[in-house]
Amino acid sequence: MSVMTSLARILWAVVVGGTIGLLSGAVLVAGGPAAPAAAHAYLIGSEPAQGVVLADPPERVVLRFSEPVQLIPDRIVVVGPDGQPVESGAPAAAGGEVTIPVAGATGIGTYLVSYRVISQDNHPVFGSVSYSVGAPSAVREIPAGVGGAGDPVVGAAVSVNKYLGYAGLVLLVGPAVALAGLWPRRLPRRGVTRVLWAGVGLVAVSTVTGLWLQAAYITGEPLSGVTGAALREVLASPYGAAHLVRLGVLVAVVVLLPPLLAGQAGRWDLLPLVGLAAVGLGTWPVAGHPIASPLPVVSVVVGTIHLAAAAFWIGGLVVLAGFLLRLADERELGAILPEWSRWAALAVTALLLAGLVQAVVEIGPPEALVTTVYGRLLLVKLGLVAVVISVASYSRRLVRRRLGARQPRRMRTAVAAEALVLAAVLVIASILVQTTPGRTAVVASQPAATGDFATTLVSDLYSLQVLVEPAEPGTNLIHLYAYAPDGGPQPVEEWRSAAALPAAGVEPIDVSLVVLTDNHAIGEVALPVAGEWEFVFTLRVSEIDQASVQVTVPIA
Numbered sequence: 088m089s090v091m092t093s094l095a096r097i098l099w100a101v102v103v104g105g106t107i108g109l110l111s112g113a114v115l116v117a118g119g120p121a122a123p124a125a126a127h128a129y130l131i132g133s134e135p136a137q138g139v140v141l142a143d144p145p146e147r148v149v150l151r152f153s154e155p156v157q158l159i160p161d162r163i164v165v166v167g168p169d170g171q172p173v174e175s176g177a178p179a180a181a182g183g184e185v186t187i188p189v190a191g192a193t194g195i196g197t198y199l200v201s202y203r204v205i206s207q208d209n210h211p212v213f214g215s216v217s218y219s220v221g222a223p224s225a226v227r228e229i230p231a232g233v234g235g236a237g238d239p240v241v242g243a244a245v246s247v248n249k250y251l252g253y254a255g256l257v258l259l260v261g262p263a264v265a266l267a268g269l270w271p272r273r274l275p276r277r278g279v280t281r282v283l284w285a286g287v288g289l290v291a292v293s294t295v296t297g298l299w300l301q302a303a304y305i306t307g308e309p310l311s312g313v314t315g316a317a318l319r320e321v322l323a324s325p326y327g328a329a330h331l332v333r334l335g336v337l338v339a340v341v342v343l344l345p346p347l348l349a350g351q352a353g354r355w356d357l358l359p360l361v362g363l364a365a366v367g368l369g370t371w372p373v374a375g376h377p378i379a380s381p382l383p384v385v386s387v388v389v390g391t392i393h394l395a396a397a398a399f400w401i402g403g404l405v406v407l408a409g410f411l412l413r414l415a416d417e418r419e420l421g422a423i424l425p426e427w428s429r430w431a432a433l434a435v436t437a438l439l440l441a442g443l444v445q446a447v448v449e450i451g452p453p454e455a456l457v458t459t460v461y462g463r464l465l466l467v468k469l470g471l472v473a474v475v476i477s478v479a480s481y482s483r484r485l486v487r488r489r490l491g492a493r494q495p496r497r498m499r500t501a502v503a504a505e506a507l508v509l510a511a512v513l514v515i516a517s518i519l520v521q522t523t524p525g526r527t528a529v530v531a532s533q534p535a536a537t538g539d540f541a542t543t544l545v546s547d548l549y550s551l552q553v554l555v556e557p558a559e560p561g562t563n564l565i566h567l568y569a570y571a572p573d574g575g576p577q578p579v580e581e582w583r584s585a586a587a588l589p590a591a592g593v594e595p596i597d598v599s600l601v602v603l604t605d606n607h608a609i610g611e612v613a614l615p616v617a618g619e620w621e622f623v624f625t626l627r628v629s630e631i632d633q634a635s636v637q638v639t640v641p642i643a
Contacts, residue, residue: 128154128183128206128379129527135218136539140552140568142607144220146190148200152183153527154207154379159305160320162203165189168196170227180204196224203307207379209326211305222568222576223543223552238309245300248293250517252371255289256394257513258282260364261402266347267357269411269427271419279410280348286402287341294333301326329374336367368395375520380448393441400434401513403427404506412499424498428483435476442472455525462525468515475508544636548628549577555640560617563642565598569606569626578605581627586640588618595623617642 134149135141148165158180165173165187176188185204192198196219203213217226262283266276302317303310321327340363346352347360372378372390380386411423446465456462482501539556552568565584569577584598593616600610614620620640627633 128152128156128208128210128212130202130212130214130216131183132539133200133216136541136554136556137216138218138541138543138552139539139554139566140219140221140223142221142603144189144193145218146188148187148189148216148218150185150187150200150202150216152185152204152206152212155182156180156185156204156206156212157324158185159203159205159211160316162306163187164201165192166199166201166227167192168194168198168224168227173198193220195221197226199226203305205305205324208376209301209305209324209374211307213307219552222570238303238307241300241303241308241310244310245297245304246517246520248296248300249520250514251289252293252297253398253513253517254510255286255291255293256368256398257402257405258286259290259402260286260395260398261404261406262286263344263347263360264399264430265403265406265411266350267352268430269406269423270350271415271423272350274410274414274419276348276350279406282405282409283344283348287337291334291337294330294337298322298327298330325378326374329370333367333370336363336370339363340367364395365391368398376449376524377445380524382448386445386448389441389444392437393445396434396438396441397509397513397516400431400438401506401509403431403434404502404509408499408502408506412502431479432483435479439472450525451527452525459523459525461519461522464515464519464522465525468512468519471508471512471515475505475512478505478508540640542638544624544638546634546636548572548632548634549579549626551624551626551636553622553624553638555622558640558642560614560642562611562613565600565610565612567600567608567610567624569628576604576606577626577628579608579626579628580630581633582608583625584610584622586612586614586620586622588614588616588620591616591618598622614642 129152130150131153132151134147134151135145158178163178163185165175167173173189173192175191178185178187180186185202187200189198197217198220199215199217201213201215203211206212262279266279266283270276270279298318298321299313300310302308302313302321305321306313306317308314308317322331340360343356343360343363346356369387369391371394372387375390377383377386377390407427412420415423450456450462450465456466478501482498482505539554540558541552541554544551544553549572550570552566552570554566556564556566567582567584569579571577579602582600582602584600585595586598587593587595596612596614598610598612600608602608618641620642621637622640623635623637625633625635
């Protein structure tokens, strides 16, 4: 069998394994609930609160996120009641808080605040909040090109590109280690060297393409709409810095590779390559989830170890199946296979330990394993790894019984099966890095534990805007705004309200209300304990017409 035929089979295994992984991931992602804004940070509150009606226009809007965010130029806009963007100052970000000046927005009606920012792990966060001044009105549409989820083709392309980068690492690291420590001197190096250069090319292409895709991903533009300004923003970001470092490391590796490829590398030739490999591998976790984890340093270190172990293991299997088991004789295989078996065992141990730490950090509460898309993808990945380990144990038995060297075809079948399933594992990993971590998805899917409560209640006679702040045990301020069915202010002749907590046996407490205008009343109530409080509001709008509305307010 020719070297090119062998290489073609290797690439075919990568494609088939990738297809298996993509199908598994697609089924899980399609079947899972949507994460908030498909992002890895989420909005935890705003000022003014969502849906609130204010008597006076605010001077600023504040958006509070679960982690630090970066601004994207021209991707935050405030749309006024007339449907036109509000002329205001430039937004500013400080940690997880974004401040948007709106002092010039004085019109009566509903304002829509659309935002798109970048979370700490380099994923876009998008959404909107609304508030009203004086009285609510129809909510206007967001200007084209500002909000929304963006082009779905871009998200898919990002995952495919990450897979190509991982495949490049496999084809680079595995052959390099094999040439350094396993390759017999009599065997030709041309075929495995070609595989190594293919890995270099894949890593380079995926790194450069990743910068272009990131520009489209964060701005929400289609691939054809990426501008030079967007690319410059990406290059100036931590994501861009990590990719530029990766390219620099790759260039240095290419310069230092010739002695290794020629079989003349000594210890002082290999040490710089090992150091560069550690730096280069570290750029993957630095540009992804680990940098935003609760333990970023730990997550980056174990992420680098996990990636290095996987690249060595899978790449080593590619070299074994494609070259050594076909070209080496029985005596050479008798020396190579036990050595590879020991190295592989160390790599698998490192892979599992680092993966366990990663899973604990990224999953968070145990229930996230089954309630989130991230958790279910991780379970599929673990299942595939378990299959691979069972096949690997069979290979180890062949080596221990000295059958691997005498029956290379049998050994090649087992090794090829390992490589095929691990190709699918790589695809699951490519989808995982684009999926909201379990720890974030679980928290983001739950109602906010604290913060103002705002809602609109509707009866046949009126609609009532209700704001309870801070919605916590103790004294709470209640704002009530009444509106007629046509949307205009509804004069109210008498306001009454009461709050009860039936689950704790708390009987209704009268809420003392003070009338500020015909359609606006304010009151205070002391809520002694947390729980699901039931509020009843009764408004009399004429001598004979009155109606009551009820709402459950979570007091955390």
